[in-house]
Amino acid sequence: QQQQQQQQQAPRKRTVPLGNVTVVVDGYNYPVTGGNFVDLCKRKFYNGLEVQERVFGERYRLNTTIKQTVAGYYQTGFVDPITGRQRRLPLEVLRQASNRTRNTVYGFARNTGVFTRDRPVLSFRTPGAVGMYHTEDDGNGACAAFFWVKDKELAFTDTGASSGLVGTPKAITEKLDSRFAIFGFVVDGWNVVQKLEAGDTLASATVSEGVWQLLKLKTPSLTEILFRGDADAGGGL
Numbered sequence: 001q002q003q004q005q006q007q008q009q010a011p012r013k014r015t016v017p018l019g020n021v022t023v024v025v026d027g028y029n030y031p032v033t034g035g036n037f038v039d040l041c042k043r044k045f046y047n048g049l050e051v052q053e054r055v056f057g058e059r060y061r062l063n064t065t066i067k068q069t070v071a072g073y074y075q076t077g078f079v080d081p082i083t084g085r086q087r088r089l090p091l092e093v094l095r096q097a098s099n100r101t102r103n104t105v106y107g108f109a110r111n112t113g114v115f116t117r118d119r120p121v122l123s124f125r126t127p128g129a130v131g132m133y134h135t136e137d138d139g140n141g142a143c144a145a146f147f148w149v150k151d152k153e154l155a156f157t158d159t160g161a162s163s164g165l166v167g168t169p170k171a172i173t174e175k176l177d178s179r180f181a182i183f184g185f186v187v188d189g190w191n192v193v194q195k196l197e198a199g200d201t202l203a204s205a206t207v208s209e210g211v212w213q214l215l216k217l218k219t220p221s222l223t224e225i226l227f228r229g230d231a232d233a234g235g236g237l
Contacts, residue, residue, distance in 0.1 A: 017203065018196070021189035023130055027213060029094045029104055029121075030183040033132045033142070036089055037183060038207055038214050040144055046072040046205035053198045054147070057172050059136050066154075066172055068147040069196055070133050072205070077143035089132065089142040092181040094121045108139025111178055120177040124149045128186035131176075139179060148186070148193050149176070 027034040040046060049072050057065035077086045091108045095118035102121060105111050122129065129149070134142040154173065186193060 018200070019189055019192040021192050022187050022208075023184045024187050025184040025210075026182075027210075029102075030092050030181055031215075032089055032106075033092045033181040033183040035214055036087065036144075037132070037146065038211065039216075040072070040078060041205045041207050042211065042214070043078075044204070045074075045078055045144060046202050049074060049202050051196050051198060051200040051202070054133070056136065056176060066149060066176065068131075068133065069150060069193070070145050070147045071196075071202055073133070073145040077145075087143050088140060089181075091134075091139045091142070091179070092183075093178060095119060096121050108179075111139070120182075122182040123173065123177045124180075124182065125154055125173050126185070127151065128190050129182045130184040130186060131180040131182050133180070136179075142181065146183075147180075148196075149173075150194055152194075 025034040025038055027038070052070045052073050054068045054070050055065045056068055079086050090106045091111050092104060092106055093111050094102060094104050095111075095116060096102050097118045103118075105116060105118070109115060124131065131147050131149075132142040133145040133147045134140075
């Protein structure tokens with residue numbers, strides 16, 4: 001009986017592919033996050049990794065939470081073969097000031113209301129937005145996993161509530177927009193994303209165009225690795 005319950009709780013495995021998803025990466029406004037994603041696609045890091053679900057908003061004491069459909073998650077993240085350390089990305093958010101100028105703000109602290117009142121330019125309320133995932137308590141801890149917010153999570157009514165999650169305030173997505181880097185958009189296959197469930201697998205992730213624009217950072221020397229300890233051979237677009 002216990003074995004039967006475990007089988008019922010385990011995510012089901014699909015035997016038929018759902019389809020393809022095409023993402024356009026914004027390497028101009030999000031060079032660090034976008035470059036990291038393209039670099040990991042080149043390395044075939046995402047191939048075979050399972051889709052998971054995470055819940056955002058529990059720590060903010062809002063009316064409810066929003067589910068994030070997370071892809072490309074691996075327990076240890078991406079460990080750079082040169083430094084032997086996990087790659088960590090600073091939070092990267094494009095913001096618009098009151099004078100209409102746009103600037104990309106780096107670091108979780110600088111993206112809080114204590115340091116900036118500028119609003120994020122991009123929003124997860126826009127269908128197809130792709131964000132780089134990190135845990136709620138580690139804003140500068142993004143590494144490899146990325147996520148979408150499905151339409152049913154953002155189906156706001158005129159009163160500002162979500163039909164998928166009763167009582168979801170608009171504030172929850174505003175916190176998403178300020179706390180995660182939206183580095184790209186799905187331009188084909190958004191219907192496929194809506195069908196993704198925990199336990200599904202990414203067969204492969206490849207770069208079809210623009211890979212020549214990926215700029216590799218300088219490879220750290222042995223001296224830098226031994227004495228500075230903060231080198232990382234990442235990438236940028």
